[in-house]
Amino acid sequence: MKSGGYSIVLFPGDGTGPEVLREGRKVLDALAEGGPAPWRLDERPGGARHYQETGREVEPESLDAARKADAILLGAVGWPGVSLPSGDIAGAALVLGLRQSLDLFANVRPCRLYPGVVHKISGDFRQVWSPEKVDFVILRENTEDLYAPLHGRLTRANETELAVDTRVITRKGAERIIRKAYELARTRARGAPEDGVRRLTCVDKSNVLEGCRFFRETFDRVGAEYPDIERDYAYVDAFTQWVVRNPERYNVVVTTNMMGDIITDLASVLQGGMGFAAGGNIGAEHAMFEPVHGSAPKHAGRNDVNPFATFFALEMLLRWIAERHHDPSLERQAARLESAIGKVLRAGTARTYDQGGTVSTTGAGDRVAEAVRAEAA
Numbered sequence: 001m002k003s004g005g006y007s008i009v010l011f012p013g014d015g016t017g018p019e020v021l022r023e024g025r026k027v028l029d030a031l032a033e034g035g036p037a038p039w040r041l042d043e044r045p046g047g048a049r050h051y052q053e054t055g056r057e058v059e060p061e062s063l064d065a066a067r068k069a070d071a072i073l074l075g076a077v078g079w080p081g082v083s084l085p086s087g088d089i090a091g092a093a094l095v096l097g098l099r100q101s102l103d104l105f106a107n108v109r110p111c112r113l114y115p116g117v118v119h120k121i122s123g124d125f126r127q128v129w130s131p132e133k134v135d136f137v138i139l140r141e142n143t144e145d146l147y148a149p150l151h152g153r154l155t156r157a158n159e160t161e162l163a164v165d166t167r168v169i170t171r172k173g174a175e176r177i178i179r180k181a182y183e184l185a186r187t188r189a190r191g192a193p194e195d196g197v198r199r200l201t202c203v204d205k206s207n208v209l210e211g212c213r214f215f216r217e218t219f220d221r222v223g224a225e226y227p228d229i230e231r232d233y234a235y236v237d238a239f240t241q242w243v244v245r246n247p248e249r250y251n252v253v254v255t256t257n258m259m260g261d262i263i264t265d266l267a268s269v270l271q272g273g274m275g276f277a278a279g280g281n282i283g284a285e286h287a288m289f290e291p292v293h294g295s296a297p298k299h300a301g302r303n304d305v306n307p308f309a310t311f312f313a314l315e316m317l318l319r320w321i322a323e324r325h326h327d328p329s330l331e332r333q334a335a336r337l338e339s340a341i342g343k344v345l346r347a348g349t350a351r352t353y354d355q356g357g358t359v360s361t362t363g364a365g366d367r368v369a370e371a372v373r374a375e376a377a
């Protein structure tokens with residue numbers, strides 16, 4: 001354990017972001033009971049509402065704290081009608097800005113259906129997919145592609161003639177996310193649920209796009225160093241149907257930024273919806289974890305959204321710090337949290353409206369905090 005504890009900067013953000021992060025804090029507090037807390041929490045304002053009030057999306061000293069922190073936890077940003085002069089969502093500084101400035105090149109998004117959770121494919125809570133068939137991770141490149149800040153308009157006589165978004169795929173960018181994906185595939189000893197194969201799937205549109213051809217070439221070149229990992233390929237359009245029809249085939253998936261943005265939302269349907277989808281934005285030196293869902297303005301203040309994505313984000317956060325600092329006690333805390341989450345989900349005692357239940361956000365947080373206490377430290 002680090003003396004003084006690991007510093008975790010929290011940005012609750014907008015809408016339901018503060019509601020789910022409040023439950024996250026509750027769960028962290030439960031984990032820390034009975035001893036000195038292994039972490040220090042440093043909560044900071046930021047987002048669209050903050051921009052509305054101050055003209056700044058986030059305070060410079062908060063960005064400084066985030067840069068110095070051991071890890072960052074983000075709630076959600078965005079509010080209807082509030083945007084930046086550029087047209088970007090206000091609060092983007094906390095998402096896109098930190099991804100760029102801290103070079104968080106890997107967006108790691110696990111997709112796993114836990115026993116007791118109902119996937120959202122049919123919309124009527126019938127169970128089509130069983131939990132043991134949905135267990136893969138999508139790695140989304142997080143700093144380039146269409147998200148590279150190379151956009152522009154050509155305006156003549158006050159009229160837009162042309163708008164351009166430049167798709168950038170670099171050798172460095174492709175190589176590092178692909179390498180991370182092969183490494184991850186190596187650590188997943190169980191492989192794909194279908195056949196136990198340690199498969200890595202490259203999702204692209206290399207039948208059309210040059211950047212994707214380069215990405216796939218890089219995938220093959222780096223793959224030569226990983227003969228133990230099966231190389232698999234899917235065009236993104238075909239992947240969208242295969243992943244729904246046959247999710248058990250997938251183990252680790254690697255793709256470019258924008259395609260990763262889209263297919264991870266799609267895949268969340270297999271894991272019970274966006275209420276369960278967590279992601280880690282991970283670089284060489286920094287990392288930021290978040291529930292993938294947005295600020296859900298319609299639900300803000302109603303205390304009814306599903307906080308489990310935040311609990312999973314916290315589990316990822318603890319594991320990342322534990323690995324980086326070779327801290328087995330923190331690793332045990334992460335395992336304890338995972339076990340507590342799994343028990344509550346299996347028992348079905350914390351189902352929020354999106355799972356057909358009536359439990360509140362606070363209620364779901366209480367159940368997980370109780371389960372954490374009951375779980376041996």
Ligand code: IPM
Binds near residue numbers: 261
């Ligand atoms: C995500 C979000 C962001 C993205 C938005 C909020 C800019 O959709 O994290 O998936 O497009 O990456």
Ligand code: MN
Binds near residue numbers: 261262265
């Ligand atoms: Mn998205």
